[in-house]
Amino acid sequence: MDFLLIQALSGLASAASLFLVASGLSIIFGVTRIVNFAHGAFYMLGAYVAFTLTDRFAGPLGFWGSILAASIVVAGLGALMEMVLLRRIYHAPELFQLLATFGVTLMVQDMVVLVWGPEDLMGPRAPGFAGAVELFGRKVPSYDFLLIALGPAVLGLLWLLFHRTRWGVLVRAATQDREMVASLGVNQKWLFTSVFALGVFLAALGGALQIPRTTVSHAMDLSIIVEVFVVVVIGGLGSVTGAFIAATLVSELNAFGILVLPQISMVMVFLVMAVVLVVRPFGLFGKAEGAPRAAAGLSIRPWRPMVAAERAGVAVAVAAAAALPFFAGSYALSVGSEILIFVLFAASLHFLMTVGGLASFGHAAYFGLGAYGAAFMVKLAGAPMELALLAGPLLGLAGAVLFGWFCVRLSGVYFAMLTLAFAQIAWSVAFQWVPVTGGDNGMLGIWPASWAASPQGFFWMTLASVAVGVALLRMLVFSPFGFGLRAARDSTLRAEAIGIDRTRTQWAAFIVAGTFAGIAGALFAFLKGSVFPESLAIPTSVDGLVMVLLGGIETVSGAVIGAIVYKALAIWLMSKTELSKLVLGGVIVLLVVAFPKGIVGFLEDLRHRRSRPPAANGAGPAAAGYGVAKVEAAE
Structure with missing residues (x-):
């Protein structure tokens, strides 16, 4: 019985950091509708920056001041990313925002290795919480009790923030109806930025608080982001209370799963997530989504089969590919x-x-x-x-x-x-x-x-x-x-x-x-x-998404071009530089900003713009645009 209690306390301590990260992701999605794949990267940055501050500036800042300062610094980086990158693509298809944040994740993975090195780092013990408390004859780290108390405290502070401040009321209103909030004169840009900064602050705080418990490594982002997605979905997207309950549930399953059913311990949380979504499609505390802005792949210009010239071009391309074995070497093939x-x-x-x-x-x-x-x-x-x-x-x-x-x-x-x-x-x-x-x-x-x-x-x-x-x-x-x-x-x-x-x-x-x-x-x-097993893993799924989005979701042939460009670039970069993720992530971000409809989508738009007849004399820009819209809709 005492061993089970110790396991339960360990699970509650892990739930605190998981809740911090998950609540931040839930808040960001609730308002901006962005599935922020870079959230795990900010969690990792919080841990690395906290390690540096506690290691080099422990004197003037102290341990707790360093933890707070690290979270604020990373929150500032998150706000900067929102202003510089995400603001430019808010009106792009929503999945492109996922693609952009994935590119940022790739960049951060190589940047932390470049700055802090590939070795795992061990942070200092928390002052006043370095020892253990004896409970039923077993020792429990005193730091775990601090984390157990921190989870409900942060939940209460967030409740007060969202229910007792004007900013919180605006955030909750934006969660329900962003268009109505904008019509009331609220500056959505700065509201989105502040929400994004708060979400990143919580993720960074969750990472910073982990340095006395575990080593800091460049694999922290992917290790946490999967569980965070599980927690957010089980609790219900946009629900902080749901994130708290789901974080506790997932952490306890992880704590006891290895003891009760070790053969399926890694499957249990995903089984729970699947069951919850089947029984309650919007999570435990989530609400039904509003109508989507646009269906993926929906285009103003209807798709059409290839004309004779295009079919001939495809035939030539396939024939050229078939001739490659006569010229290329074994590696190239x-x-x-x-x-x-x-x-x-x-x-x-x-x-x-x-x-x-x-x-x-x-x-x-x-x-x-x-x-x-x-x-x-x-x-x-x-x-x-x-x-x-x-x-x-x-x-x-x-x-x-x-x-x-x-x-x-x-x-x-x-x-x-x-x-x-x-x-x-x-x-x-x-x-x-x-x-x-x-x-x-x-x-x-x-x-x-x-x-x-x-x-x-x-x-x-x-x-x-x-x-x-x-x-x-x-x-x-x-x-x-x-x-x-x-x-x-x-x-x-x-x-x-x-x-x-x-x-x-x-x-x-x-x-x-x-x-x-x-x-x-x-x-x-x-x-x-x-x-x-890596063939079934998340990175492979994300690679597929990147290929489709880079090619263009509003095109029929976008996946082919996107796969060729992305895979060829990834393989070439891995052979040329040790910082392939940094360069590849930067290229992805650049392509998302420059070609928000994908490579093929951009080329299609360019071709249509060149083929449009000039506006009639005396017609202003508005009239010309209206005429083009009517022509496109009628095609």
Whole structure:
């Protein structure tokens, strides 16, 4: 009994920092509607800056002054990022803000290594809380009791801030109706900046308070951001009280899960998240989202099939790619095969996001399931590569059937987070089911057949598979099914009025996207000769999102260009510099600011602007713009 009490107290202490970070993310999303992927980076920066201040300026500031000063400094950096970067893209599609904050995360990861080095750092003990308290014959760190008391105290202060100050009233009003707050004359720019700074302050404070408990490392951001997303979604986006309760629940599950069910300890929190979202689609204390600003992929100019000249251009590009093995070396062909595989992966996600209007944060689940399915066929069933490539992706299809049935009943960010939960469940199973999957040692020896064993043969096989896959996905876009899917995306009520079942249609799209992602994963397994749990992990899902968004979500071919640009750039940078994440993150941020509609979207807009006839004589800018809008809407 005493041991269980100690575990419960340890869980409550961990819940305090988790609550601080999660409440900050929840506040930011509630007002700005930004899913801030860089929130974990600010948590990490809070820990690093606090370490430096406590190490070098402990005399004038003291330990607690250093903790507070570090949080304020990082909050200032967050406010600067909001003013310089996010203000420029508030009117861009919402997922582009996720892409921008992901770019910032990549940059921060390399910057902390550059400034503080790659080694883990150990901070000092908190003055007055360096010892332990004996409880039922067991010692509990006294610092844990401080954290346990801090959580409710911060919750109370936040409640007073939001309910007893004019600023708090404006923030709560903006959470409910931003347009109404703007119509009352409130300067939304500075309101958003102050909210963002407060959220970052809480994240940095959560990180700074961890330095007496754990080492400071450059992997802190990704280790916390997943749990923070889980906490925010379980509690309900925008609910600080929900974040507090969910943080306590998740921390206690982590504390006791390793004791009660060690085999599935990593899965438990995601199972809880999935169950909560299925039973209560908006979290424990969340509220239904308002109507979205625009469906992903919705464009003023309707999509159209390629004309003859465009089809000829694609044929020439495929023929040029097919000729590469006659000129390129083995390494270049291996890189080319990897890029082609991710073209198919990105195209499958692009189909789900743009045509279906469903932004998945866990699409790597089906990529990884396809890879493991092929590996199982080879290692466990002794099947040849040809059969594994056909049967392996069926595991990705099965995962899409099961997970998609639950996911399509949600919408918006809750849909995205449920896909993330299922992907993490799949990753956790692959990581912990060591007798079958090999765990983090992976499954090795997944080699292609003799006719595809050479780099040239494998490249041609991959090119043919990807070309057919992308062509089939494009055909689906302009098929009756694709038009029905777009109708369900744009207006559920109108679609159902003409007999289109939104849930069934989107579920079918989810299955299609998962199947093609599984094909890409199976090809990837044979390219690498091995399969590891990383194929199912969050970074792979984020890579897919980046590719789609860089190419352009308002275009049909954006995923192809986005995947080629992003993957080629990432591979090239890794071979040229040790700071590849810093450069790649900077390029992503630059592209988001310069091309808010993506690379292909920008080129399409440029082509349409050049093809527009000049405005009639005497027509002012307003009249010209109106005329263009009428022409575009009629196309």
